[in-house]
Amino acid sequence: xxxxxxxxxxxxxxxxxxxxxxxxxxxxxxxxxxxxxxxxxxxxxxxxxxxxxxxxxxxxxxxxxxxxxxxxxxxxxxxxxxxxxxxxxxxxxxxxxxxxxxxxxxxxxxxxxxxxxx
Amino acid sequence: xxxxxxxxxxxxxxxxxxxxxxxxxxxxxxxxxxxxxxxxxxxxxxxxxxxxxxxxxxxxxxxxxxxxxxxxxxxxxxxxxxxxxxxxxxxxxxxxxxxxxxxxxxxxxxxxxxxx
Numbered sequence: 001x002x003x004x005x006x007x008x009x010x011x012x013x014x015x016x017x018x019x020x021x022x023x024x025x026x027x028x029x030x031x032x033x034x035x036x037x038x039x040x041x042x043x044x045x046x047x048x049x050x051x052x053x054x055x056x057x058x059x060x061x062x063x064x065x066x067x068x069x070x071x072x073x074x075x076x077x078x079x080x081x082x083x084x085x086x087x088x089x090x091x092x093x094x095x096x097x098x099x100x101x102x103x104x105x106x107x108x109x110x111x112x113x114x115x116x117x118x
Numbered sequence: 119x120x121x122x123x124x125x126x127x128x129x130x131x132x133x134x135x136x137x138x139x140x141x142x143x144x145x146x147x148x149x150x151x152x153x154x155x156x157x158x159x160x161x162x163x164x165x166x167x168x169x170x171x172x173x174x175x176x177x178x179x180x181x182x183x184x185x186x187x188x189x190x191x192x193x194x195x196x197x198x199x200x201x202x203x204x205x206x207x208x209x210x211x212x213x214x215x216x217x218x219x220x221x222x223x224x225x226x227x228x229x230x231x232x233x234x
Contacts, residue, residue: 032219043205044161044224049213057213060119093160097219105149105166105209107222112160 002028002098006110013084013117020080021113023094029074030096034107035067038091050077050094084117091115120144122225124206129231130196138191138228140206148209148220150182150189155227156202164191166209196232203227 003026013019023033031052036044048069049057056069066088068080081088093112097104124140140150149168153161165173167182167189179192193200205227209220 034222036224041227041229043226046221046223049219049221059213095222099219105151105168106163107151109160109162 002026002096002101002103002106002108004094004096004108004110006092006094006113008113009111010114011116013115015085015117016083018080018082019084019115020078021092021094021115023077023079023096023110025075025096025098025108028096028098028100030077030098031074032096033071033077034095035069035077035079036093036095038093038112040091044093047079052077081115084115086117089115089117120208120210120223122206122208122223124204124225124228126226127229127231129233131233132196132198134196134232136193136196136230138193138204138206138230140189140191140225142187142189142206142208142225144187144208144210144223146211147184148211150180151207151209151222152178152180152191153205153207153224154202155205161205164204193230198232198234201230201232203229 007022033050035047050071052071058064071077094110122142130136151166152164155161165180172181177194182189205224207222207224
């Protein structure tokens, strides 16, 4: 199946700093990627839809100025958590679908990035 | 908005059969998916139902009734390695015309524990 990678796998940062998380589709092109966050033992919450070459579409209640998304190429989307606070500590997961594979209903997830803000 | 309901926990013994139910309310609906997630890992795709009926893939089967806004995941011949969280997820239309892909919203997950 298609592979989605994320970097870093974990990061610890101080309150008030910004953190960038990269999401890459390794063996396919993804014009659209999705960003989720997940708290321990809870569901995956969709944050935004990242569209290559255009602005991301944010879900209701997600601050676009706090969670900056850039989808500059067909294989890379980045999520920047700006002015991070402890409540932003979470597991951030990106996801994409490989439309060229024929398996269009499968959504592939990256391994996630554990963010801890101290 | 979207809301999905599924049981929080299910336990069973090896070799048994387990059914995890999911009911949903959505504005717009393309289909129902199921994902498996082991602790600390990425969700992995199990199945997708766009039409009513049963889809079978090996030991796992998934069912959808669009009229009842209901689906289930059936796991047969349970193995210890099946212990994980199972999420139902609805696929709904994209937020705007900037994207051609529907969005996936997840339920809260069902923690399955398989005992020897």
